[in-house]
Amino acid sequence: MSDSVLFRRLAKSYMAFILTLMYVPMLIVALASISKSRFFVFPVRRYDMKWYENTFSSLQIQDGFLTSLTVAFCVAVISVTLAVFGALAYARYDWRGKSLFQQLLLVPVFFPQSVLGLALQLWFNSFGVVMSWEATVFAQLVWIAPIVTLIISIQAFGYDGSVEEAASDLGASRWQVFRDITIPLLSPGIFSGFMFAVLLSWGNFPLAYFTSGADVTIPEWLYGKMIGGYTPMVPAVGFLSVLAGALALAIGFSLKAFSGHKDNK
Amino acid sequence: MPAEPIMELRGVDKYFGNLAAVNQITLAFEEGEFFTLVGPSGSGKTTLLRMLAGMDKPTRGDILLRGERINDRPANWRPTCMVFQSLALFPHMTVGQNVEYPLKCRGTSPSERKKRASRCLELSHLPISYYDRPVTTCSGGERQRVALARALAFDPEILFFDEPLSAIDYRLRKTLEKEIKDIQRETKKTFVYITHSLEEAMVMSDRIGVMRDGGLAQIGSPHEIYSNPVNRFVSEFMGEVNSIAVKRHEGGELWCESLGATITPPSVLDESFSQGTLMIRPENMHLVNPGEARSTNVFSGELFNEYVLGSRIQFQIRCNSDTFLVERLREAGMPKSGDQISFGWSPEDSMLFPE
Ligand SMILES: Nc1ncnc2c1ncn2[C@@H]1O[C@H](COP(=O)(O)OP(=O)(O)O)[C@@H](O)[C@H]1O
Ligand SMILES: [Mg+2]
Numbered sequence: 001m002s003d004s005v006l007f008r009r010l011a012k013s014y015m016a017f018i019l020t021l022m023y024v025p026m027l028i029v030a031l032a033s034i035s036k037s038r039f040f041v042f043p044v045r046r047y048d049m050k051w052y053e054n055t056f057s058s059l060q061i062q063d064g065f066l067t068s069l070t071v072a073f074c075v076a077v078i079s080v081t082l083a084v085f086g087a088l089a090y091a092r093y094d095w096r097g098k099s100l101f102q103q104l105l106l107v108p109v110f111f112p113q114s115v116l117g118l119a120l121q122l123w124f125n126s127f128g129v130v131m132s133w134e135a136t137v138f139a140q141l142v143w144i145a146p147i148v149t150l151i152i153s154i155q156a157f158g159y160d161g162s163v164e165e166a167a168s169d170l171g172a173s174r175w176q177v178f179r180d181i182t183i184p185l186l187s188p189g190i191f192s193g194f195m196f197a198v199l200l201s202w203g204n205f206p207l208a209y210f211t212s213g214a215d216v217t218i219p220e221w222l223y224g225k226m227i228g229g230y231t232p233m234v235p236a237v238g239f240l241s242v243l244a245g246a247l248a249l250a251i252g253f254s255l256k257a258f259s260g261h262k263d264n265k
Numbered sequence: 266m267p268a269e270p271i272m273e274l275r276g277v278d279k280y281f282g283n284l285a286a287v288n289q290i291t292l293a294f295e296e297g298e299f300f301t302l303v304g305p306s307g308s309g310k311t312t313l314l315r316m317l318a319g320m321d322k323p324t325r326g327d328i329l330l331r332g333e334r335i336n337d338r339p340a341n342w343r344p345t346c347m348v349f350q351s352l353a354l355f356p357h358m359t360v361g362q363n364v365e366y367p368l369k370c371r372g373t374s375p376s377e378r379k380k381r382a383s384r385c386l387e388l389s390h391l392p393i394s395y396y397d398r399p400v401t402t403c404s405g406g407e408r409q410r411v412a413l414a415r416a417l418a419f420d421p422e423i424l425f426f427d428e429p430l431s432a433i434d435y436r437l438r439k440t441l442e443k444e445i446k447d448i449q450r451e452t453k454k455t456f457v458y459i460t461h462s463l464e465e466a467m468v469m470s471d472r473i474g475v476m477r478d479g480g481l482a483q484i485g486s487p488h489e490i491y492s493n494p495v496n497r498f499v500s501e502f503m504g505e506v507n508s509i510a511v512k513r514h515e516g517g518e519l520w521c522e523s524l525g526a527t528i529t530p531p532s533v534l535d536e537s538f539s540q541g542t543l544m545i546r547p548e549n550m551h552l553v554n555p556g557e558a559r560s561t562n563v564f565s566g567e568l569f570n571e572y573v574l575g576s577r578i579q580f581q582i583r584c585n586s587d588t589f590l591v592e593r594l595r596e597a598g599m600p601k602s603g604d605q606i607s608f609g610w611s612p613e614d615s616m617l618f619p620e
Pocket of ligand 1: 281284286304305306307308309310311312313
């Protein structure tokens, strides 16, 4: 009895330790962003919110935010679209070279991203493509679309394909089957895939660094400022960027909960 | 002059690679009949049904609907509907949405949809209060009924069933079997039904087709197939049977080595017959009382086991190296385990299959 109490205490302390390890750095970033002095000293002596004011009024940051958001949104929409068809091709059809294609598609996921970024930059250059946020979208797709395909494939394998045959047997055209059966049944995977794509793109630095040209995403801006010209606006933007990610997740999940609620009514 | 068959298979083959899942099947379904396909697992029943429904294409041969070739017509353009082994209900819809789905596909108005779907739920004995329940909250038997109602809502000319009751417990299965048969009588539609349960086949069908290795071993009424199987496979498949190896004796008589006796065959032996199997159903075996005068096909052995099957009883009798099954109505004064008893059969109740 007392053994199990001891064990539970140990387990709890362990969990607390891990969580501390994960969240204390975030907390320090938050503290750094509200310290009055220009350089970070610990403990913080005087607090000031002016860095946040500066952040919100900075045109550069507003621009970066917009670029990051646009890239994330485009990457998410395109990768989910590609992934839905890719997942169906995996799960529903048998074709020659399927497993080879599957493996080749996943290889970029395991490349070091800076190498992948460099490779794509050289590739774009050789075609005379001008580096811009559009090129970043493409570069991130190479990395993110396979991951999203994997996520949606799990969903596609997770339900019995005979429901689609049944729908068609009941008179549904291909399009009706896709709209009424396939998409609704894939939707949990589509949702997770979309969220994943947004967050991966939002936080991605190496691919954007090599391909965005004159456009600057938030991670790129952070990097630039860290190298030269640190101000507490760096942790402020960092912290806001984490908040934005958390907010996106929260909105996503409440939308999902809401729509699920409606379905069950 | 028989009416034109509603659906027909002519010399149909289906290959998966080198495997002939369906092999040279020619078969016609009559309008309004209840046809059952039976056969061991892997004999090609599902494949055959999928070709009829339009989910698979035959490798060779033709499929005809009222005389018109429909090989290339996809499932959604055929007036047929299938109840899947997995039922294939739409898990993200309510019972009502599931049943309404075929009507929605062809653009029926919502009010008409609801009216017809309700009628179909009623036909398959589901209370209307289930209409708005998510289908995932239904029990196995209820899901079964939803699948049936959905197929009926489509209003097909032919309904296909692929072992729909295999996952359902015995008592409920009996009820549902009866309901399916009643619906078939009421709607006068053609039903093609797959099962591996013989009881199911015997009770429901107008005709039975026995499949083996992709081909049809025999087609006929339940009675025909049970009493006059064309070969040993069908005979064994259609129920318990006593089989003994026999061969032609010098004198032209039938000789059983293991019993060490001659046996009277069901009919005069064919000239070409040299050896084969003699089969007798357990219920065609008699117990022979000591005083009774019977001359042919009587043997004796030790009764070593008895099974009570409701109103009937089955005896296992050991006789030399063979074991015989004898099934009789239960009555007073029956022998018990350990008794030495005589048993036999009338020659006309036995079936002889040459090898
Ligand atoms: N899609 C398929 N690909 C390859 N082989 C198949 C496929 N479907 C069925 N088969 C094979 O065809 C044979 C008949 O299968 P099936 O029609 O499902 O038999 P049954 O329904 O009588 O159990 C089996 O040997 C099975 O393995
Ligand atoms: Mg089958």
